[in-house]
Amino acid sequence: MAESTPKVTVVIPTYNERENLPKVVELLTGLGVPNLGIVVVDDNSPDGTGEVADGLAAAAPGTVGVLHRTEKDGLGRAYVAGMSRALAEGADVVVQMDADLSHPVEAVPVMLETLATTDAAVVLGSRYVDGGSVAGEWAWHRKALSAWANLYVDTILRLGVKDATAGFKAWRADALRAIDIASVRSNGYAFQVEMNHRVVRLGMRIAEVPIRFEERTEGQSKMSFAVQVESAAMPWKLRFTKVDAGESGAVGLAGSAGSAGAS
Numbered sequence: 709m710a711e712s713t714p715k716v717t718v719v720i721p722t723y724n725e726r727e728n729l730p731k732v733v734e735l736l737t738g739l740g741v742p743n744l745g746i747v748v749v750d751d752n753s754p755d756g757t758g759e760v761a762d763g764l765a766a767a768a769p770g771t772v773g774v775l776h777r778t779e780k781d782g783l784g785r786a787y788v789a790g791m792s793r794a795l796a797e798g799a800d801v802v803v804q805m806d807a808d809l810s811h812p813v814e815a816v817p818v819m820l821e822t823l824a825t826t827d828a829a830v831v832l833g834s835r836y837v838d839g840g841s842v843a844g845e846w847a848w849h850r851k852a853l854s855a856w857a858n859l860y861v862d863t864i865l866r867l868g869v870k871d872a873t874a875g876f877k878a879w880r881a882d883a884l885r886a887i888d889i890a891s892v893r894s895n896g897y898a899f900q901v902e903m904n905h906r907v908v909r910l911g912m913r914i915a916e917v918p919i920r921f922e923e924r925t926e927g928q929s930k931m932s933f934a935v936q937v938e939s940a941a942m943p944w945k946l947r948f949t950k951v952d953a954g955e956s957g958a959v960g961l962a963g964s965a966g967s968a969g970a971s
């Protein structure tokens with residue numbers, strides 16, 4: 709019997725991304741990935757991104773869906789909501805990416821292929837493996853901060869990945885279920901680190917593929933002081949907390965590696 713095509717759902721959190729969202733949706737649907745869906749998680753953006761998303765959903769019923777939340781509640785909780793919906797709707801693979809075009813859409817098929825052909829539970833779009841890079845527009849102090857943040861996380865948690873704060877990832881659905889996303893506490897950049905930590909704690913593997921991270925041209929980053937404080941504190945909390953992953957969900961993942969990715 710022929711295997712069915714895996715369902716791939718891309719989760720995109722948005723807060724004030726009305727210029728960017730239509731472009732990223734157009735680029736994603738133009739990839740030609742079979743059985744691709746998109747879930748936009750909008751937090752009642754004052755700039756009307758939610759209505760823009762509704763328009764995109766109306767134009768592509770069955771492909772684009774929108775989750776409206778009533779107020780800005782952080783990137784991490786937006787991802788948990790979108791990923792939970794994707795899993796409930798039967799996704800085999802969940803891709804997380806920013807709306808602002810900083811994550812190169814053309815890397816999605818490469819990430820899916822890597823997921824389908826290796827035993828990795830999650831594939832990161834990585835700035836810091838060979839072949840990866842950040843946009844030339846990045847000021848030296850931003851590059852230094854990003855490099856320092858990764859060194860900081862690696863020193864404390866030893867995750868064994870080069871880009872621990874990366875926000876562009878493709879997940880096998882069974883890995884997301886195993887790490888019990890509903891109990892993830894972090895909400896800013898630390899969300900990415902906590903998710904990676906859970907994967908490693910459960911003995912699953914993270915793969916990295918190189919990407920070029922572009923600077924957004926529209927809208928603004930939502931990085932805040934609170935996000936920075938959380939990012940500094942969370943690695944220590946994770947290191948010294950005994951039970952912080954869905955240990956009960958530890959599963960035999962190796963046998964299903966080939967069935968979850970897209971071809």
Ligand SMILES: Nc1nc2c(ncn2[C@@H]2O[C@H](COP(=O)(O)OP(=O)(O)O[C@H]3O[C@H](CO)[C@@H](O)[C@H](O)[C@@H]3O)[C@@H](O)[C@H]2O)c(=O)[nH]1
Nearest residue numbers: 721722723751781782783786806807873874875897929930
């Ligand atoms: N729904 C919702 N979306 C949000 C919120 N905050 C941010 N977003 C959305 O989440 C995406 C990323 O937000 P940015 O504020 O642009 O992130 P960044 O500072 O550029 O950080 C990126 O790079 C970091 C380092 O690699 C990553 O750690 C981070 O997750 C993100 O990918 C964008 O699509 C943005 O609209 C929120 O509270 N609610």
